[in-house]
Amino acid sequence: MPVKLIAVDMDGTFLNSEKKYNKARFLKQYAQLKQRGIKFVAASGNPLYTLQAYFPEITDEIAFVAENGAYVTAENEEIHYSAYAPEVLKHMVSDLEAKYGSSVILCAKSCAYVRSDVTAKTLAKLNIYFKSIKQVDSLLDVKEPICKVTLTTVEHDFEAMEQYLKQQDYVKNRLTKAVSSGFGFIDLIQPNKHKAYGLAFLQERWGIADEDMLTIGDNNNDIEMIQKAGYGFAMSNAVPALKQVAKYHAKSNEQEGVLDIIDLVLQSKGFSHSLVSEPEVMS
Structure with missing residues (x-):
């Protein structure tokens, strides 16, 4: 199955320990993702305004699952917001x-x-x-x-x-x-208002099934979205609980593990079930 949506956690996943990422490399990748109609989503426990600051060049084009799934936007349009009673x-x-x-x-x-x-x-x-x-x-x-x-x-x-x-x-x-x-x-x-919950609104909007979704994370608040996706990745620096449920594993956030996975998607390569080093051809 082709990947139609890539959702990435930010801290400890997309971002390195300095809260940065290889912007030049990613923006080249994003241009290719956009050309192929593959959606990119930043899915984080962070607030929307914090997430948007990491992507000033493409904030108007991508989607965000912020606040651990409670606040969802796409192309600057609010899709869902859930507040406590x-x-x-x-x-x-x-x-x-x-x-x-x-x-x-x-x-x-x-x-x-x-x-x-x-x-x-x-x-x-x-x-x-x-x-x-x-x-x-x-x-x-x-x-x-x-x-x-x-x-x-x-x-x-x-x-x-x-x-x-x-x-x-x-x-x-x-x-x-x-x-x-x-x-x-x-x-x-809020109960059941996790990242997978937030992603479901985007999947419905775009008509994307679970098996066509790739998610990447490193912590306990990523578990549901890793389990939901056809391609669920845990970073090598992930907590044990996440590694146990992830079907696939990526290199650490210090090694640009997420960007390596995006490269594999763009190259139509498959994924090893262990740390990604020698990709397998996707069927």
Whole structure:
């Protein structure tokens, strides 16, 4: 089956440790993908505005599955936005703000909300991933629709925070789901509103079946979209849980593993089920 859609995670996958990618190489690839009618999607836990900043040359042409699947756009058109029910959000925020204070981030369409007492250390970390931040005295004052709640572990122990969340009723009762998105963040996403959920809107729009989709990721929040795709790739630097469910594996984000996979697609080559080194011919 030919690949008709390529969806890539960003941090730890498309981007290297410096939050960069080989732009010259990719833009040449993208021109060929566009010519062949192969859709390119950036699928990330990052906000839309952060993702768009990585692709200034083609932002108007490509699609984004942002906020772990809750915010979907294509060619600058909003396809889907899913927000928490106000009563659920209030319950969660009341608890989390009391427990973790300025380590809580509310993700809205155009910005991320944090408390005004956020420390300089935490703010420095957040500025890397959230390119638009607004500070408020209390997160309960935010009236804008919120699609995701993020916790940063800059000043907390990751495992302790993870264990705390597992014990809370809003997680136990599946009003939200806690997933690690890597780099010291825990995302609270709406149940079943993951990256695969977001991609489904684009598949319907373009008439693309699961078996014609290629997805690439490195972390727990990529599991559903890797399982959904006919060609699901885990980076060599991926977490064990993702490697276990991925049908295929790519070189690391430091070795331009994603771009190597795109080359194989453009060359109509097949994929080895181990680390991609000697491609097989696709049938």
